[in-house]
Amino acid sequence: MAHTSSLQHEPSRESVPSGAPRASEKTKEAMAQSEALCRARGARLTPIRRRVLEALHGLDRPVGAYELVDLFGAQGRRMAPITIYRALDFLIEQGLAHRLASRNTYIASSGATSGRETTAVLICDGCGDVNEVISPDVADTVLRVLREQGYQPRSRILEITGRCAHCQDVH
Numbered sequence: 001m002a003h004t005s006s007l008q009h010e011p012s013r014e015s016v017p018s019g020a021p022r023a024s025e026k027t028k029e030a031m032a033q034s035e036a037l038c039r040a041r042g043a044r045l046t047p048i049r050r051r052v053l054e055a056l057h058g059l060d061r062p063v064g065a066y067e068l069v070d071l072f073g074a075q076g077r078r079m080a081p082i083t084i085y086r087a088l089d090f091l092i093e094q095g096l097a098h099r100l101a102s103r104n105t106y107i108a109s110s111g112a113t114s115g116r117e118t119t120a121v122l123i124c125d126g127c128g129d130v131n132e133v134i135s136p137d138v139a140d141t142v143l144r145v146l147r148e149q150g151y152q153p154r155s156r157i158l159e160i161t162g163r164c165a166h167c168q169d170v171h
């Protein structure tokens, strides 16, 4: 289980048919983790929820709900938008996906979180890269501030926009 795939880079998407996510090792690993998590919680990862999560992992970038509708339609697996929204709601509730309110898009969670933690998402204006940062320091501080304000948060995502380290080098 200590196996890490963070160094595996897949620079080419050319062999992938337009928009269809390929089940890479990374995706398979993430799906296995998600399945185990749901099983442990007694939450049902139905085939539809599974398919949506797999697509989010496979695409590995922020995706709009209607883009998923089109994607599944192109694969001959038509799904109504409401079905996809419901699946996304479930995934967000379980901490398996996040909604980026600033762009109205969705991403797969990079780590197995409880869905109750605060995570920071760094969005690059240059390349569109999205990097999720799970930091207990950030989570604790935000939680304390919310408590002081008597505030009940609906979302627990801090969206920060700017330039990633790579794009800062490009002039």
Ligand SMILES: [Zn+2]
Pocket: 124, 125, 126, 127, 128, 129, 163, 164, 165, 166, 167
């Ligand atoms: Zn960038």
